[in-house]
Amino acid sequence: MGPVDYIPRIRDNYARLGYKTYNWVVNADTPPWAPLRKPLSQCRLGVAASGGIYVAGQVAFHYKDDTSFREIPTDVDTKELRATHFAYDLSDARTDPNVVFPIDTLRRLVREGFLGGLASRFHTFMGGIYSSRRVSEDLAPRLTARFLEDGVDAVLLVPV
Amino acid sequence: MGLVARHAETAGIPTLCMTSARDITRAVNPPRAAFLDFPLGHTTGKPHEPDLQRRILVEALSSFETMTSPGSMKELPFRWSEDEEWKAKAFAEGDDRVPRHDTPQYQSGEDRRRAEEGGSPSCPVCRS
Numbered sequence: 557m558g559p560v561d562y563i564p565r566i567r568d569n570y571a572r573l574g575y576k577t578y579n580w581v582v583n584a585d586t587p588p589w590a591p592l593r594k595p596l597s598q599c600r601l602g603v604a605a606s607g608g609i610y611v612a613g614q615v616a617f618h619y620k621d622d623t624s625f626r627e628i629p630t631d632v633d634t635k636e637l638r639a640t641h642f643a644y645d646l647s648d649a650r651t652d653p654n655v656v657f658p659i660d661t662l663r664r665l666v667r668e669g670f671l672g673g674l675a676s677r678f679h680t681f682m683g684g685i686y687s688s689r690r691v692s693e694d695l696a697p698r699l700t701a702r703f704l705e706d707g708v709d710a711v712l713l714v715p716v
Numbered sequence: 717m718g719l720v721a722r723h724a725e726t727a728g729i730p731t732l733c734m735t736s737a738r739d740i741t742r743a744v745n746p747p748r749a750a751f752l753d754f755p756l757g758h759t760t761g762k763p764h765e766p767d768l769q770r771r772i773l774v775e776a777l778s779s780f781e782t783m784t785s786p787g788s789m790k791e792l793p794f795r796w797s798e799d800e801e802w803k804a805k806a807f808a809e810g811d812d813r814v815p816r817h818d819t820p821q822y823q824s825g826e827d828r829r830r831a832e833e834g835g836s837p838s839c840p841v842c843r844s
Contacts, residue, residue, distance in 0.1 A: 559738040559753055560806040573815060581719060583745040588725040589786040590747075596780055602729075606717055607759070613830045614842045616823070620816035624843050638823040642814050644757035650823060652763035661760065661769045670774060688719060696723035703729050710780055711724055713733045713746075714759050715717035 581688045592710055594672075602675040602708035604699050606683030607649060607656030607716045608641035616640050617682040623695045625681040627702075630674045634660055643684055644716045656716050675706040683715060718744030732779055734759045741789065749789040750776035755802045768794070 563580055570578055592599065608617050610626045617624070619642040628637070637657065639649035649656045657680065665671045679702055685691050703711055718741060721731040725747045733749040735741040736759050741749050752759060752772060761769035772794060779790050796802055822828040831842065 557800045557803050559751070560803055561739045562737045562756075563739050563743065565807075580740065581744045583718070583722070583743070585745075587745055587747040587786045588722055590725050590728045590730045592730045592780045596777060599780075601777075604717075604720060607757075612827050613834050615831050616820040616827065618816075618818050618820050619814070620818040626843065638827055640821045640823055641757075642816055642821075645755075646757070646823075648763040649757055654766070654769050655758045655761055655763050658760040658769060658773055660766065661773050664766070664770060665773060665777075671777070683717065691719045692723070696720045699720055700724045700727045700729070703724055704727060708729065710730045710732070711721075712777065713717045713721055713731055715733065715735060715737075716757055716759055 578686065579688070594709065596671055596710075597669055598672040599709035600673045600675060600707065601662065601671055602703050602706055602711040603657075603662070603678040603714065604703075604711065605657045605678065605680050605714035607644075607653075607680065607714065608639055608682050609649075609653055609657040609680040610638050610640070612636045612638055619682070619684070621685050621687070621690070622682040623685055623690055625679045625695070625699065627677040627679055628657075628659075629677050630659065630663070632659065641682065641716065656714060658712075658714065662712075672709075675703075675708050677702075677706065718746035718749075721746035721748075730780060732776060734776060735789075738789070745787050747786050747788075748779050748783050750779055750792055751789055752776075752792045752794060754794070754796045755806060758796075762796070 637653040639646050733746040738751050761772050
């Protein structure tokens with residue numbers, strides 16, 4: 557069976573909930589490209605994930621156009637991670653956050669020498685922001701500024 | 717997420733987007749993507765299967781060293797299950813979208829208590 561097409565299904569769900577039509581971003585141009593400058597085994601990796609992960613003690617995300625993000629220290633105790641989201645079944649993420657926020661996996665890949673290291677913090681947010689302009693003009697620049705501050709050589713992005 | 721990828725890449729930072737929604741990612745067309753054909757909410761693996769999670773990320777992250785063309789998407793060689801029964805539900809229902817609230821949605825009341833005691837609005841780590 558081929559992959560699930562989500563665009564028509566989500567469009568129908570929104571219509572059923574009485575929301576205005578969501579305009580999916582379609583980019584027909586060639587994307588920008590920054591080549592990796594050194595082997596992965598020497599790279600410091602940053603992560604941004606939109607699965608709604610936060611650390612117990614932090615203010616949780618809300619579900620309506622939340623453009624805030626949380627910083628997650630990469631030495632966090634995995635047991636302190638929480639998940640909240642409006643768009644997916646949270647039951648697995650709440651027992652093993654690595655399904656949407658691969659913190660233990662990446663720490664292991666550093667121990668094994670596959671990666672050079674991790675940024676001292678990762679970033680999480682909610683996604684599902686209705687206005688793509690708010691993502692392009694607000695959230696994306698703030699996250700990029702964090703990546704630059706953190707001196708990462710590459711960034712892994714994990715949506716849900 | 718593709719918009720974040722494009723922004724970071726324009727600033728000179730190489731990115732890789734994981735995805736389990738191939739049509740959405742194809743539409744936004746990020747510089748590099750790795751497609752995992754799993755149910756939503758499992759973009760980097762199955763729960764409590766650390767070896768599988770590791771293999772998924774090794775396959776995906778290798779794209780940083782192997783992809784040479786902007787807009788590439790690697791199809792990762794993993795299946796959720798033999799029968800792919802999960803797709804019947806996804807085809808019928810899409811995702812599990814619930815109505816939007818504009819107040820924090822805590823996993824538990826205990827989280828709420830801890831955040832309200834320690835997480836002042838000015839705390840830079842609590843919210844940004």
